[in-house]
Amino acid sequence: MGKTGPGIHLLRAFALLALVFIYVPIGLVVLFSFSSAEISVWPIEGLTLDWYGELFQSERIRDAFLLSLRVAAIATVVAGILGTMLGYAAHRFAFPGKGLLQRIVLMPLVVPGIVTGIALATMFDQIELPLSPSTIILGHITFLIAVFFTTVFARLQGMGVELERSAMDLGASELRAFISVVLPNLRLTLLGSAVIAFTLSFDEIPITFFLTGTENTVPMLIYSFLRTGLTPTVNALATVSLVISLTPIILAGIVGLHIQRNRRAA
Amino acid sequence: MNSETVTRTGTRPGRSKRKARRRGTLATFAGPGFVWLLLFILIPYAGILVYSFFRTDGVDLIPAFELMNIERVFTDEVVRIVFLRTLWIALAVTALTFIFALPLAYYAAFYVRRKYLFVFLVVIPMWVSYIIRLYAWRLMLGQDGVVNKGLTGLGIIDEPLSALLFSPWAVVLTLTYVYFPFMFVSLFSVMEGLDRSQLKAAADLYASPVRRFFSVTLPLTKPGIAAGIMLVFPLTFGDYIAPSLVGGPDGQMFGNLIQNQFGTTFNYPFGSALALTLLIVVLVAIAFLERWRRVEEVKVF
Numbered sequence: 001m002g003k004t005g006p007g008i009h010l011l012r013a014f015a016l017l018a019l020v021f022i023y024v025p026i027g028l029v030v031l032f033s034f035s036s037a038e039i040s041v042w043p044i045e046g047l048t049l050d051w052y053g054e055l056f057q058s059e060r061i062r063d064a065f066l067l068s069l070r071v072a073a074i075a076t077v078v079a080g081i082l083g084t085m086l087g088y089a090a091h092r093f094a095f096p097g098k099g100l101l102q103r104i105v106l107m108p109l110v111v112p113g114i115v116t117g118i119a120l121a122t123m124f125d126q127i128e129l130p131l132s133p134s135t136i137i138l139g140h141i142t143f144l145i146a147v148f149f150t151t152v153f154a155r156l157q158g159m160g161v162e163l164e165r166s167a168m169d170l171g172a173s174e175l176r177a178f179i180s181v182v183l184p185n186l187r188l189t190l191l192g193s194a195v196i197a198f199t200l201s202f203d204e205i206p207i208t209f210f211l212t213g214t215e216n217t218v219p220m221l222i223y224s225f226l227r228t229g230l231t232p233t234v235n236a237l238a239t240v241s242l243v244i245s246l247t248p249i250i251l252a253g254i255v256g257l258h259i260q261r262n263r264r265a266a
Numbered sequence: 267m268n269s270e271t272v273t274r275t276g277t278r279p280g281r282s283k284r285k286a287r288r289r290g291t292l293a294t295f296a297g298p299g300f301v302w303l304l305l306f307i308l309i310p311y312a313g314i315l316v317y318s319f320f321r322t323d324g325v326d327l328i329p330a331f332e333l334m335n336i337e338r339v340f341t342d343e344v345v346r347i348v349f350l351r352t353l354w355i356a357l358a359v360t361a362l363t364f365i366f367a368l369p370l371a372y373y374a375a376f377y378v379r380r381k382y383l384f385v386f387l388v389v390i391p392m393w394v395s396y397i398i399r400l401y402a403w404r405l406m407l408g409q410d411g412v413v414n415k416g417l418t419g420l421g422i423i424d425e426p427l428s429a430l431l432f433s434p435w436a437v438v439l440t441l442t443y444v445y446f447p448f449m450f451v452s453l454f455s456v457m458e459g460l461d462r463s464q465l466k467a468a469a470d471l472y473a474s475p476v477r478r479f480f481s482v483t484l485p486l487t488k489p490g491i492a493a494g495i496m497l498v499f500p501l502t503f504g505d506y507i508a509p510s511l512v513g514g515p516d517g518q519m520f521g522n523l524i525q526n527q528f529g530t531t532f533n534y535p536f537g538s539a540l541a542l543t544l545l546i547v548v549l550v551a552i553a554f555l556e557r558w559r560r561v562e563e564v565k566v567f
Contacts, residue, residue: 007475011373015384018370022391025402025443028412032405086299093292104303107311112504112548114521115541118528119310122317122538126327142306145299174291203395205507210528219397226401226511238398249393253386260382 026242033235051236061237064221067133071217072201075140076194082141083148084190088178090149091156092164106150108143113206116143121210131213139211140204144197148190155189156182195248203245314545317538327534335539345523345540352520355438356503362442363449363498364491371453371490372483375460385454392447400511403440407431407512432514440508445501449494456490457483492559500548520544 036046055061086105090098108116120139121131129135163185167177205219212220218241225234318335321328339345370388378384391399406412407430414426430436460483468482469475506521513519524544527537 008377011369011377014369015373018366019387021443022388024412025399025406026391026394028405029398029402082299082302085295089292089296089299093288093296095292095296101300101303104307105299107307110500110548110552111311111545112500112521114504114506114524115314115545116310118524118537118541119314120306121528122534123310123313126313138306142302145302149299174288175294178295199393203397205397206504209507219395222395222397222401223507223511226397226404234401238395238401242394242398245393245395246390249390253390257382257386 029235030239030242032232033239035232035235038232039230051232052240054233055236055240058233060216061221061233064216064218065240067136067215068202068217068219071133071136071140072198074137075144075201076197078137079141079144079197080148080190080194083145083193084152084186086145087149087152088156088182090153092161102149102153106146108207109146113204114210117207117210120207124211131211133213133215135211135213136208136217139207140201143204143207144201147197147200148193151189151193151196152186155186159185192252195252199245199249202241311545314538314541317535318542320535320538322533322535335536338536339539339543348518348520348523349543351434351518352503355434355441355517355519356499358438359441359445359502360449360495360499362438363446364494366442366446367450367453367494371450371457372479374454375457381458385451388450389447391443392451396444397507399444400440400508403436403443404431404512407436407439431512432517434513434517436512436514437509437517437519440512441502441505444508445498448497448501452494452497453487453490456487456493460486489559492555496552496555499551503548503551504544 031044033051034047034049035044036048036050037044083105086101089095090102117139120135120142124131124135163181164174164177167181168174172180203219204217205223208217208220209223216224218237222234222237222241225231225237317327319331319333321330321332321334374381374384374388404411408414411430413430414423417423418426464486465478465482468478504521506519506525509517509519509522510525513522520540521544524537524540527533527540
């Protein structure tokens with residue numbers, strides 16, 4: 001493909017504009033979090049760190065952060081175990097209804113969150129399980145299983161069954177072969193999926209909305225701030241939460257780019 | 267190498283025994299996941315189906331088999347208006363994400379040297395919390411927001427526009443921003459994998475790059491287009507957070523209708539019937555797109 005012609009300049013200009021469109025709104029939130037004015041209006045008159053101070057003093061906000069981290073950590077671990085085992089089963093064994101199973105696993109990712117949310121909320125209501133952090137965790141595990149299942153299954157299909165076969169030929173049991181041969185090969189996949197799962201859980205709102213009792217996660221807290229009235233603290237809260245969700249992804253991305261470059265160099 | 271030919275000491279279990287053991291292993295690995303999917307996906311979704319036929323008495327659910335709720339979905343004036351609005355918003359967002367992502371994906375796939383870095387830069391916002399991206403647009407579109415200040419500053423308008431926020435248009439703009447990375451990734455991953463020699467042949471056949479793009483590159487990208495629509499359309503159609511934050515009364519969507527049945531009026535059966543409708547719309551759209559994608563593949567090769 002040639003790199004000539006007037007079209008390329010147009011494309012480049014468009015790409016530049018697109019990046020502006022992508023980053024200006026988010027950048028604005030970060031910028032306003034340092035603005036000394038009580039209301040977030042343009043232009044910014046002075047700078048302050050007061051809103052971050054308020055952030056760390058607010059018990060409500062601290063509780064929300066702790067809850068979000070707890071939910072994301074537990075849900076990622078449990079979904080990781082269930083999803084990996086299910087992905088391995090789908091890869092290793094033929095059983096009736098396998099195709100259907102693969103579709104069902106993906107349902108919570110395909111179906112709009114509101115449907116999954118009310119479906120779970122109604123069920124919890126019927127079995128008289130009060131909404132609490134536990135119900136949020138149950139909901140998050142349910143949609144995160146799909147993340148691990150898909151990535152693990154894809155990775156195993158790419159690997160083939162030779163490795164486990166050889167291990168079993170050498171006398172290892174299925175379980176032993178899984179633990180000492182399959183799992184080590186899944187390390188990167190699992191790490192990547194865990195990053196994705198953690199971030200998805202930390203930011204999730206459409207399902208969480210219906211499963212929240214009295215304790216709010218960070219996104220739910222921001223949502224309620226947006227519904228009831230804005231304080232400049234929201235900017236600081238959003239900025240901190242942005243850093244938490246972006247850090248693992250950016251680290252994973254840098255590692256990924258590195259691998260990409262090494263592969264090309266090799 | 268396979269296990270039948272390997273000689274090793276110790277007894278080798280018989281065929282049926284081995285089969286039984288395999289079944290045991292399968293149960294160990296798939297069992298917990300199965301139970302989970304049954305308890306937290308199948309039963310709850312089935313619940314929605316069942317409740318659609320129930321009645322309410324105050325806030326109590328009365329088991330019944332009535333078509334009243336389903337009927338109301340089809341006859342209620344408000345449902346009709348909101349459904350059509352949701353449909354056009356979802357179609358508009360899908361179209362806009364496509365128009366926006368297409369040149370960008372094309373540029374990334376064919377003209378950027380460090381393409382993975384570029385893709386990375388484009389998709390980073392996908393990992394910024396959904397709610398923060400919504401909030402960002404509240405700041406952008408508000409009365410004293412950047413857009414109004416910019417427009418008045420440039421002399422395009424005299425007074426700040428109050429209608430920027432809290433309208434269906436605000437929902438369209440915000441959701442386009444929120445969901446376009448999905449479209450971009452879908453298009454890019456297909457375009458990137460296109461056979462370069464085929465495109466080069468096309469370059470020799472067609473005079474202009476524009477014709478080459480529309481006659482060869484774009485049709486070959488169809489699986490990516492289908493995948494992108496498959497992601498963006500359902501996500502938009504089922505969204506209820508964005509309309510509740512930037513939509514205003516005229517921007518409420520189908521999801522908000524469902525939300526109201528569970529939050530304000532506590533009419534679970536009617537809410538379930540609405541949710542079922544949403545589910546069907548989304549699944550039909552996905553099935554249709556899957557077919558479309560496959561038919562195209564047959565045509566191309």
